[in-house]
Amino acid sequence: MNRLFGTSSKPSAPKPTLSTAITSLDTRLSSIDVKLASLTAELSGYQTKLSKMRDGPGKTALKQKALKVLRQRKQYEAQRDQIQSQVWNMEQAQTMQDNLKNTMVTIDALKQTNKQLKKEYGKVDIDKIERLQDEMADLLDVGNEIQESLARGYEVPEDVDEEELDAELEALGQEVELEREMYGGMENAGAVPSWMQDEVPPEFVDEDPAGKNKVKEVAG
Numbered sequence: 001m002n003r004l005f006g007t008s009s010k011p012s013a014p015k016p017t018l019s020t021a022i023t024s025l026d027t028r029l030s031s032i033d034v035k036l037a038s039l040t041a042e043l044s045g046y047q048t049k050l051s052k053m054r055d056g057p058g059k060t061a062l063k064q065k066a067l068k069v070l071r072q073r074k075q076y077e078a079q080r081d082q083i084q085s086q087v088w089n090m091e092q093a094q095t096m097q098d099n100l101k102n103t104m105v106t107i108d109a110l111k112q113t114n115k116q117l118k119k120e121y122g123k124v125d126i127d128k129i130e131r132l133q134d135e136m137a138d139l140l141d142v143g144n145e146i147q148e149s150l151a152r153g154y155e156v157p158e159d160v161d162e163e164e165l166d167a168e169l170e171a172l173g174q175e176v177e178l179e180r181e182m183y184g185g186m187e188n189a190g191a192v193p194s195w196m197q198d199e200v201p202p203e204f205v206d207e208d209p210a211g212k213n214k215v216k217e218v219a220g
Helices: 018-052 057-121 126-150 162-188 209-219
Strands: none
Touching: 018 057
């Protein structure tokens, strides 16, 4: 069909974008900068020569060449300024386009998140959560009661009178002093208690071995 109506079967070229346009203009700017650098160097050479030449036809001809190069440099500088302005405008448009894309992506992400949150929150039963909270509070109260019961003291009742405790503590101190006096008296009496010092020693205790020897001699 395309051959019959004379249409081309080649695919259409892609439409230019801001990125491709900016890249093309940047390439153009680079080539202009190279030409400007060459013209500036050529002008510098002409100026050096003109500063050493005397007035005359030769200097006038060289000056015309320098003016021609200077006009060319002015034209290229104007082109560069124009292209730079175009690049600046397209970069601003590119920035706005990128920001718009980012905004659309953010909006789409928010929509998806909102949809997912509604779906997940729809599974949550608020009444069930409230019941769980009440049950947890009851369990915590029971746990506190258990801890208080386990921490209850058994040896000392809570209603013990402090005066009775002070009297008992004072009596213990007196007993300690009495024992200390008793043991001190025993040390002074040769480790024999005072209530045993006045007793008569038993008959089987030999208090005078020397007297026994005298009896043996008389008997002999």
